Amino acid sequence: MKQKKEEGNRIYFYLGMFFMLLQVLVITRNGTDYLNFIWFCNFAPLLFAFAFFLKNTQFIKALINVALIPDILFLIDFFSSWLFNFGIFGQVQPYFQENFIYIATTVLLHIPAFLALALTYKIKPKIKTLIYSAYLVIAIYLVTLLFSPSTSYYNYIYSTRPGYIHPNIPYMIITLLWPLIVFLALVLPAQAIQFWINKKCLKQNTP
Numbered sequence: 025m026k027q028k029k030e031e032g033n034r035i036y037f038y039l040g041m042f043f044m045l046l047q048v049l050v051i052t053r054n055g056t057d058y059l060n061f062i063w064f065c066n067f068a069p070l071l072f073a074f075a076f077f078l079k080n081t082q083f084i085k086a087l088i089n090v091a092l093i094p095d096i097l098f099l100i101d102f103f104s105s106w107l108f109n110f111g112i113f114g115q116v117q118p119y120f121q122e123n124f125i126y127i128a129t130t131v132l133l134h135i136p137a138f139l140a141l142a143l144t145y146k147i148k149p150k151i152k153t154l155i156y157s158a159y160l161v162i163a164i165y166l167v168t169l170l171f172s173p174s175t176s177y178y179n180y181i182y183s184t185r186p187g188y189i190h191p192n193i194p195y196m197i198i199t200l201l202w203p204l205i206v207f208l209a210l211v212l213p214a215q216a217i218q219f220w221i222n223k224k225c226l227k228q229n230t231p
Contacts, residue, residue, distance in 0.1 A: 033079070039143060040076035043069040046132055053129045062171055062178040064090065064164050065098075065133045071160075072136045084140050085149045086156030089214040090164075090206075091137035098134045114188040141218065146225055149218045157211045158203075165203045 046069040054060045061067055068091055075084045097112075104110050105117040119127050164179060172178040177185050181202050184190050191198065198205065 035143065036076045036079050039139060040073045042139075043073035043076065043136060046129075046136070047073065049129050050133060053126055059172060059176070059178070062168055064179055065094070069133070069136055072140060076140075081144055081147050082150055082152045083156050084144055085147065085153045085218060086160060088137045088140050088144075088218060089149075089153065089157040089211045090160050092141065092214040092217065093210045095134040095137045099131075102131065102134075111188075113185075115185075141221070145218070145221045148222045149215050153218075154211065154215060157215070158207060161203050161206050161211065165206075 047067070050066055050069065054066065068087065071087055072084070075087060101112045102117055102119070104112055106120065109116055111117060119130050122130075165181065168179045168181045172182070174182055177183045181199055183195050
């Protein structure tokens, strides 16, 4: 039992180190483009690293709640743009004009939620997970409002990317309701996915 716990602690440490190295890679990629760090995906590796170092599984699962669906959508859009020259959000992604390191880092930025889920899927998400997720969504919202220009589209709070799909409503409404929209459209479904995977795993392991 003790050996199994020590092995689990090592895995948490190694994955935490991987996320820290990924964050360093992101810093190198971004260079002096400091505003780029306002994107959640650009600082998510650091949050995952801390969560794994602390072995706080519910905080890890809260981060998964916020990152999972955006990561899925990004990767679908990325590979559809790459393989079929078709962007699901209205345009082909512009990353292919960059160098290999930039492209590879961008893709790696969108896998932390999957790695974290692969390690914690046997742990049931709780109400505490949703509370942590809500705090995280509010923090992202406030950081974006305070530090990004109102003409920007960081975290899609003020607007969408030029030329991409745009909702047929005044974007000010989305700006005001962004935390609620994200919680209902991203966090709750991701929590449900985690809960379903956990339940499925327990059911399969039950004799």
